[in-house]
Amino acid sequence: MRTTVGIIGAGPAGLLLARLLHNAGIDAVVLESRDRAHVEQRQRAGVLEQGTVDVLRAAGAGERMDREGLRHDGIELRFDRRRQHIDFPALTGGRSVTVYARTEVCKDLVALQPKEGGPLLFEAEALAVEGAGTDRPSVRFRHEGREDVLVCDYVVGCDGFRGVARRAIPASVSRVFERTYPLGWLGILADVPPRTTSWSTPATTAGPPCCPCAPRPSPVSTSRCRRTPTPRSGATSGSGTSSSGGSRRTTPGPCGAGRSPGSR
Numbered sequence: 001m002r003t004t005v006g007i008i009g010a011g012p013a014g015l016l017l018a019r020l021l022h023n024a025g026i027d028a029v030v031l032e033s034r035d036r037a038h039v040e041q042r043q044r045a046g047v048l049e050q051g052t053v054d055v056l057r058a059a060g061a062g063e064r065m066d067r068e069g070l071r072h073d074g075i076e077l078r079f080d081r082r083r084q085h086i087d088f089p090a091l092t093g094g095r096s097v098t099v100y101a102r103t104e105v106c107k108d109l110v111a112l113q114p115k116e117g118g119p120l121l122f123e124a125e126a127l128a129v130e131g132a133g134t135d136r137p138s139v140r141f142r143h144e145g146r147e148d149v150l151v152c153d154y155v156v157g158c159d160g161f162r163g164v165a166r167r168a169i170p171a172s173v174s175r176v177f178e179r180t181y182p183l184g185w186l187g188i189l190a191d192v193p194p195r196t197t198s199w200s201t202p203a204t205t206a207g208p209p210c211c212p213c214a215p216r217p218s219p220v221s222t223s224r225c226r227r228t229p230t231p232r233s234g235a236t237s238g239s240g241t242s243s244s245g246g247s248r249r250t251t252p253g254p255c256g257a258g259r260s261p262g263s264r
């Protein structure tokens with residue numbers, strides 16, 4: 001099997017990259033170790049920042065997001081029992097965030113792939129990247145019970161922090177871009193009606209518990225508390241509560257675990 005760009009992983013990054021390459025007339029093959037249902041139902045993110053919304057639109061994958069996503073213009077921080085509304089558009093020249101679940105982003109991008117894009121193989125696990133650093137890298141993978149090789153001009157690892165692609169990059173050429181923030185957030189998803197229409201976040205752990213909130217009338221609420229970030233070595237979990245380590249995100253989003261207003 002041969003392609004220009006071999007993409008490992010059909011999460012949001014791999015799927016969007018495949019879409020962008022298709023739009024640019026570059027052929028690509030996506031290998032995904034899990035089945036389609038897993039990709040479309042895996043809960044993680046609920047909030048799309050403006051840059052993500054813009055790139056999905058530009059890629060021709062934003063039609064349902066624009067119809068069903070919930071634009072969200074601010075958060076409420078709480079400190080010493082005082083409330084401070086943070087008005088995103090006023091502070092950022094009109095930018096905001098959109099609540100639209102990762103599951104929906106993946107469904108939209110997966111649906112476009114067979115219609116307009118190149119091959120997307122589910123249950124195709126990349127076993128190793130070979131020839132990294134040469135002009136003919138390849139991916140050895142297992143699909144439908146047998147091993148095969150995808151020969152590429154480029155291999156892109158969108159298989160997550162612990163994926164095989166990261167391990168294949170020789171330490172001598174590896175460069176890591178990371179920014180560490182001194183704080184993190186603990187998000188809690190609760191089956192109680194929200195009290196406000198903004199996210200609220202207590203800025204001190206000495207304050208009262210966070211107040212349930214959601215972007216519009218909803219039986220589900222998300223709250224988040226500031227916490228001290230923990231090292232990255234621990235596995236993240238997609239059930240019940242979520243925590244964002246200080247090295248990954250700058251803005252508090254909603255709890256990505258469980259249901260969110262944008263998910264079905």
Ligand SMILES: Cc1cc2nc3c(=O)[nH]c(=O)nc-3n(C[C@H](O)[C@H](O)[C@H](O)COP(=O)(O)OP(=O)(O)OC[C@H]3O[C@@H](n4cnc5c(N)ncnc54)[C@H](O)[C@@H]3O)c2cc1C
Nearest residue numbers: 009011012013032033044045046047126159160242253256
């Ligand atoms: C609880 C939680 C809440 C979050 N909330 C938000 C939020 O509100 N907003 C936001 O923007 N971000 C949020 N994030 C972060 C967001 O989920 C990630 O940034 C995003 O999922 C990264 O996408 P990705 O495609 O790079 O990797 P992933 O989503 O991890 O996808 C990697 C894919 O690669 C596949 N794969 C792995 N190994 C192989 C292999 N060997 N062969 C083939 N395929 C393989 C996996 O099955 C998977 O489908 C949240 C994360 C968590 C954990």
